[in-house]
Structure formats: C-alpha cells, structure tokens
Amino acid sequence: xxxxxxxxxxxxxLNATLHRLSATTNETHWHIxxxxxxxxxxxxxxxxxxxxxxxxxxxxxxxxxxRARVIVHGNAGQGVAxxxxxxxxxxxxxxxxxxxxxxxxxxxxxxxxxxxxxxxSMKGIDIVVKGSVGHLSAFMAQAGxxxxxxxxxxxxxxxxxxxxxYVRGAVKSLGADCVEKPMRDDHKAELRNLLxxxxxxxxxxxxxxxxxGSARKLYHFHIDNVGSY
Amino acid sequence: MTAQDRWIxxxxxxxxxxxxxxxxxxxxxxxxxxxxxxxxGTKRKLPHFDDLVFLGASISRxxxxxxxxxxxxxxTIGGRFAKKPIKLKIPVTIAGMSFGALSAxxxxxxxRGASAVGTTTTTGDGGMTAxxxxxxxxxxxxxxxxxxxxxxxxLRKADAIEVVVGQGxxxxxxxxxxxxxxxxxxxxxxxxxxxxxxxxxxxxxDWTGPDDLEIKIHELREITDWEKPVYVKVGASRPxxxxxxxxxxxxxxxxxxxxxGGTAATQDVFIENVGLPILSAIVPxxxxxxxxxxxxxxxxxxxxxIRNGADVAKCLALGADAVSIGTAAxxxxxxxxxxxxxxxxxxxxxxxxxxDWHEGRDPAGIxxxxxxxxxxxxxxxxxxxxxxxxxVMTLEAQTIARACGKSHLHNLEPEDLAALTIEAAxxxxxxxxxxxxxxxADKL
Numbered sequence: 089x090x091x092x093x094x095x096x097x098x099x100x101x102l103n104a105t106l107h108r109l110s111a112t113t114n115e116t117h118w119h120i121x122x123x124x125x126x127x128x129x130x131x132x133x134x135x136x137x138x139x140x141x142x143x144x145x146x147x148x149x150x151x152x153x154x155r156a157r158v159i160v161h162g163n164a165g166q167g168v169a170x171x172x173x174x175x176x177x178x179x180x181x182x183x184x185x186x187x188x189x190x191x192x193x194x195x196x197x198x199x200x201x202x203x204x205x206x207x208x209s210m211k212g213i214d215i216v217v218k219g220s221v222g223h224l225s226a227f228m229a230q231a232g233x234x235x236x237x238x239x240x241x242x243x244x245x246x247x248x249x250x251x252x253x254y255v256r257g258a259v260k261s262l263g264a265d266c267v268e269k270p271m272r273d274d275h276k277a278e279l280r281n282l283l284x285x286x287x288x289x290x291x292x293x294x295x296x297x298x299x300x301g302s303a304r305k306l307y308h309f310h311i312d313n314v315g316s317y
Numbered sequence: 318m319t320a321q322d323r324w325i326x327x328x329x330x331x332x333x334x335x336x337x338x339x340x341x342x343x344x345x346x347x348x349x350x351x352x353x354x355x356x357x358g359t360k361r362k363l364p365h366f367d368d369l370v371f372l373g374a375s376i377s378r379x380x381x382x383x384x385x386x387x388x389x390x391x392x393t394i395g396g397r398f399a400k401k402p403i404k405l406k407i408p409v410t411i412a413g414m415s416f417g418a419l420s421a422x423x424x425x426x427x428x429r430g431a432s433a434v435g436t437t438t439t440t441g442d443g444g445m446t447a448x449x450x451x452x453x454x455x456x457x458x459x460x461x462x463x464x465x466x467x468x469x470x471x472l473r474k475a476d477a478i479e480v481v482v483g484q485g486x487x488x489x490x491x492x493x494x495x496x497x498x499x500x501x502x503x504x505x506x507x508x509x510x511x512x513x514x515x516x517x518x519x520x521x522x523d524w525t526g527p528d529d530l531e532i533k534i535h536e537l538r539e540i541t542d543w544e545k546p547v548y549v550k551v552g553a554s555r556p557x558x559x560x561x562x563x564x565x566x567x568x569x570x571x572x573x574x575x576x577x578g579g580t581a582a583t584q585d586v587f588i589e590n591v592g593l594p595i596l597s598a599i600v601p602x603x604x605x606x607x608x609x610x611x612x613x614x615x616x617x618x619x620x621x622x623i624r625n626g627a628d629v630a631k632c633l634a635l636g637a638d639a640v641s642i643g644t645a646a647x648x649x650x651x652x653x654x655x656x657x658x659x660x661x662x663x664x665x666x667x668x669x670x671x672x673d674w675h676e677g678r679d680p681a682g683i684x685x686x687x688x689x690x691x692x693x694x695x696x697x698x699x700x701x702x703x704x705x706x707x708x709v710m711t712l713e714a715q716t717i718a719r720a721c722g723k724s725h726l727h728n729l730e731p732e733d734l735a736a737l738t739i740e741a742a743x744x745x746x747x748x749x750x751x752x753x754x755x756x757x758a759d760k761l
Contacts, residue, residue, distance in 0.1 A: 099539070100539070100543070103539045103540075103542075104542055107542060127532050127535060127536065128532075128535060128536040128539040128540075131536050131539050131540050132469055132539060132540030132541070134469065146532075147529070147532045147533075147536065148523070148532065148533070148536040151536050151540065152468070152469040152472070152540055154469060166523065166524070166529070166532075167523035167524070167533075167536075170522075170523045171464060171467055171468070171469075173468055173469065186522055186523040186524075189464075189522040189523040190464035190467065190522050190523070192468065192508070205522065205523075208522040208523070209463070209464055209518060209522040211464070211508040212508060227522075228518055228522075230507075230508045230509060231508050247516075249509060249510065249513075250510060307510065307513040307514065308496060308513065308514050309351060309514055
C-alpha cells in the first residue's frame with residue numbers, strides 16, 4: 089500500500105502522482121499521512137482507487153473526484169467533494185460549508201455535521217449527512233438526493249429544482265419555492281437504498297423522514313408568484 | 318384664426334424626463350407586470366473610446382513606415398504561474414458566450430474564425446461542447462457560479478481557465494436563459510428541466526471571498542497540474558480593488574468587462590444602471606497592477622463595446638494587454654444585418670436594434686436554438702467573416718501604432734493619447750486635447 093507523508097512530500101507531488109495513475113494500476117490503496125489541514129488533497133483524481141487520509145483536511149478535498157473512494161479520518165474543510173462526478177467520499181468527522189457543492193454524481197457521506205450550503209447547486213450527487221446541516225443547504229439544488237439524519241438550518245432548498253431532500257429532524261425554515269411533499273413508497277424505497285449505500289443498513293427508520301422538493305412555481309416567471317422570492 | 322387665437326394654446330411640449338421611451342416602458346410594465354428582459358449591453362450614450370484621439374508622431378516623435386516596418390501584435394497570457402501559457406497572435410480574443418445562448422453553428426463559426434487568426438474563444442454558462450473544442454485551437458473554459466456543465470475532463474481539455482466572478486452587463490447578477498432556449502440538449506448539459514426559465518446563480522457555490530478564491534484557484538491548478546493559465550473575470554464596478562484582489566488570489570490574467578459588454582439575457586434596468594463604462598475602468602485596474610509590480614506580468618484583458626482597431630489601440634495604450642469582443646463578433650457573423658430587415662420588422666424591431674436574443678427567434682441563426690433558424694448560419698462563411706474582421710481590427714491598430722512610432726502594440730502608452738471631453742480626460746487620465754489638464758489628477 090503506497091503511503092505519502094505530507095510532512096515530507098508536497099501536496100503537488102501527491103496530486104501529480106495520483107493523477108498519473110492509469111486505469112489498470114495495481115496501486116489501488118493509498119494512505120496519506122499528516123494532511124494537517126492542507127487544501128485540495130486528492131483533488132482531481134480519476135482512477136478506481138481507495139485513498140485514506142489520516143487526519144483533518146482543508147478546502148476542496150477530493151474536489152471533482154471521479155471513480156475514487158476517498159475516506160477522511162477526520163474533519164473536512166470547505167467544499168469537500170465539490171463538483172464530484174462519481175466515486176465515494178466519506179468524511180468521518182464534520183464538514184465545513186459547501187460540502188458536495190455542484191456535485192454531479194457519486195456519494196458523499198458525512199458522519200458528523202455539515203455546515204452551511206451543504207449540497208448547494210448539486211447536480212446529481214447523493215449526500216448523506218448523519219448529523220445536521222446548516223443554512224441554505226441544497227440552495228438551487230438541481231438533481232440528486234440530500235439525506236439529513238439530524239436537523240436542517242434556515243432556508244433549506246431555496247430556489248430548488250428537482251433534487252430530493254429527506255430530513256429526519258427539524259427544518260428551521262424552507263427557502264423560496266421549497267415545499268414539503270408526501271413520502272410515497274417509491275420515495276421510501278429511494279431513501280432506504282441511499283441509507284443502505286451509506287452503510288446504515290436497517291438501522292434507521294425511513295418512516296421518520298419528511299421529504300422536501302420544488303413547488304415549481306418559479307420555473308416560469310409570473311407576476312402572481314413574485315411574492316415567493 | 319386671429320393672431321390673438323394663435324397664442325391661446327402653447328405648442329405641445331414633451332417632457333425631457335418622461336420622454337417617449339420612458340412613457341412606453343411605464344405602460345409596458347403596467348400591462349405585463351414584468352421587467353423588460355433583453356440581450357446585449359447598455360444602449361445609453363456613455364463616455365467611450367471615441368472621446369480619445371491619438372497624437373501621432375511629430376518632430377518630437379518618430380513614426381514607423383506604415384506598410385513595411387514591423388509592428389508586432391503577439392501576446393502571451395499566463396506566464397505568471399502556468400506551465401503552458403497562451404500565445405495569441407493578435408490581441409483580440411472572443412469573449413465567453415454559451416452554447417445555449419448561441420446556436421451550435423455560431424459557436425463553431427466563432428471557433429473557426431478565431432483559430433484562423435491565432436486567438437482564443439471562450440465557453441460560457443453551460444459548459445464545453447465537443448464541437449467548440451474541435452473548432453477552437455485555443456479555448457478558454459469558464460468556471461461560473463452556476464457550474465453548469467462543469468467537469469474535470471473539459472477542464473483538462475481547455476487551454477486556459479476563466480473563473481467568472483461577474484460580467485459588465487450585470488455585475489452582481491447571474492445569467493438568464495429563458496425556456497424557449499432550454500432545449501433537450503441544453504437542459505441535459507446543464508442538468509435542468511427542459512423548457513424552464515433558467516436563472517443562474519450570481520455567486521459561486523463553494524467560495525465567498527478573496528481568501529477563498531485564492532484557495533479555489535489553487536484547487537483548479539492542482540486538478541490541471543498547474544498547466545493552464547487561470548483568468549479571473551470581473552464586471553467593471555470596483556476595478557482597482559477587484560484587480561488587486563484577483564492578483565492576490567493568484568490569477569494569471571484579469572478580464573475586465575465594462576457595462577457596454579453584452580449578455581445573452583438580463584433585465585434592461587440592470588444592463589443600463591449597474592456597472593461602469595470600460596473607459597473609466599481600465600486606468601484603475603492598470604494602476605493596481607503597477608502598484609503591485611504586476612503590470613505586464615498579470616495580463617489585463619478588457620472588454621465592453623470594442624468595435625474597431627482604434628478601440629483596441631486605445632485600450633492597449635491605456636495599459637491593457639489584450640481586448641475581448643462579444644457583440645462585435647456576433648455582428649461580424651451576421652447579427653442585426655439589414656438584409657433581414659423584413660424579418661426584424663415582423664419581430665417588432667429593426668436591424669441594428671434587435672436585442673430579444675432570449676426569445677430564440679433570431680433570424681440570423683445566431684442567438685437561437687431553433688434548428689431551422691440555426692441552420693441559416695453557415696459556420697464556414699461566418700468564420701471567414703469573423704477572421705477578416707479580426708484581421709482588419711489588428712491592421713487598424715497596427716496602423717495607429719506605427720503612426721505613433723511603436724514597433725509593438727504594447728508599446729502604445731497613455732502619452733500617445735489626448736481626450737476630447739473633460740469626462741474622458743478624467744476617466745482615462747489623459748490630458749484634455751490642447752491642454753495639460755487631467756481633471757482629478759491629484760486625486761486618485
């Protein structure tokens with residue numbers, strides 16, 4: 089198992105090495121030591137590898153990730169897994185704001201809490217937060233699923249498009265054009281699958297969640313809906 | 318009628334404040350309940366490059382032979398950090414315009430035309446299409462607040478990256494693409510429902526200030542292995558501070574867009590009332606670069622209402638490294654051409670005034686997604702026109718530069734200029750013609 093100690097090697101060396109990996113590489117399990125909050129760790133990886141980071145990471149860890157599985161044994165700074173295309177990113181601690189921002193695919197799991205703007209502009213990513221999320225989460229969320237086992241802050245789902253939001257706890261307020269929607273069986277099945285994929289097989293009752301999504305009033309401008317803004 | 322009767326009534330007098338246009342807009346707003354949305358840049362009269370003139374050579378200055386002596390036009394962008402800087406043959410680039418706002422044929426024509434003369438085109442709010450990558454030898458990839466179509470593969474395919482903070486037509490505002498143009502392909506690229514009125518975000522999702530921007534640029538460099546120049550584009554509003562902060566954030570180049578710069582669609586009130594004319598924005602940006610020791614190291618690309626080689630030369634004389642054109646490039650392709658006057662009239666407008674680009678009914682096939690209308694634009698013919706226009710702009714700029722004794726367009730300088738109005742003198746910081754007076758020169 090290749091190990092890169094960021095107390096000895098530079099971030100540039102690490103990322104360049106990960107970017108050079110071929111699709112058929114045998115070096116499929118990487119261990120990164122002493123991240124010490126550095127930014128952009130394992131950003132832009134495009135390989136079916138496992139990257140384990142021992143410690144806290146700064147901004148944009150696993151940014152634009154494709155195919156890789158990244159595990160952060162610690163907390164993550166702003167924009168973890170931003171614009172992720174595929175793969176899986178797992179933060180074992182808390183995540184700062186804009187976790188999974190504009191993500192297009194893959195799965196982001198946060199064991200702790202996520203700060204403001206979790207899932208902002210999401211475009212197909214699935215995000216499971218075992219704790220709570222801050223204000224403006226799922227702002228302008230276009231596609232994908234945000235699952236929150238705890239509470240959600242102010243203005244959840246403001247100006248949302250077609251993303252699905254599932255929250256088990258309290259929602260402080262909903263944003264513009266975001267409404268609660270009925271939990272049908274297909275939604276429960278979708279949620280159950282997301283929880284299973286996140287490693288919560290059978291331990292959480294999907295019946296405890298409420299679903300939120302777009303009222304679709306703002307899809308076309310109409311003067312009668314101007315009060316929704 | 319007696320002479321006495323003639324003076325009972327005063328002649329009709331229209332208000333200068335409530336002129337015909339203002340009155341019509343009040344009536345339109347009362348009838349529709351929606352603000353006017355249109356494309357293009359500001360249409361109001363503003364201090365502009367026409368208010369500057371070049372002094373030319375004289376006894377104290379030595380000209381170059383207009384047709385023979387070399388006057389170079391090349392520009393390198395991105396030497397500050399990028400392993401692979403962009404090398405332009407001419408200092409005129411094509412501004413960011415999206416597939417979605419423009420037809421695929423228009424994007425292809427822009428790519429082919431720009432490539433023919435050795436300059437860049439730029440993607441837009443919607444991502445990169447395979448066609449534009451294929452037809453653009455040098456392609457700048459925009460990273461916008463919406464992140465529509467953003468992905469690492471296209472990021473790596475690009476020759477440069479442009480982080481868009483704002484644009485001149487609407488500093489502080491997001492993009493807009495109305496339902497008529499959200500076709501199946503556009504919707505899929507942007508991951509939006511087909512046919513909705515799309516309003517893009519006005520701020521980036523994953524950074525919120527200059528300290529964050531520095532880290533964001535660092536991430537983009539890491540993902541692309543520090544190969545590509547990273548531009549930062551801002552609308553002209555606080556050019557001194559924005560330029561300084563972009564430099565601080567690690568930009569290789571700054572794109573500064575004045576309020577004459579076009580947009581695909583935005584509220585008219587926004588276009589006409591927010592931002593600064595480009596004439597007033599260049600000098601503060603150059604001053605910021607000079608104070609930081611970064612002039613000519615971090616390149617300044619300016620845009621907004623640039624029409625000809627004289628405008629190009631004036632921008633460079635004020636300290637810019639290159640310019641960018643959008644509206645003018647579309648005109649070169651055939652936008653607002655009088656030969657389609659009957660069709661413009663059918664749309665309730667006239668050639669030269671058509672700006673309802675958001676409606677997708679452009680008879681020129683440029684600002685539309687309608688397959689029938691789009692097919693009217695032959696990309697090969699359009700590309701030839703654009704290439705010729707870009708060549709003429711460059712030749713015009715060279716003509717002026719030689720007359721000022723310059724062997725490279727970048728050797729033009731403020732000392733070569735005079736202003737025809739007090740406003741232009743104050744904004745461009747060059748003397749009023751026939752005087753040594755620069756209004757406000759003692760107050761930066």
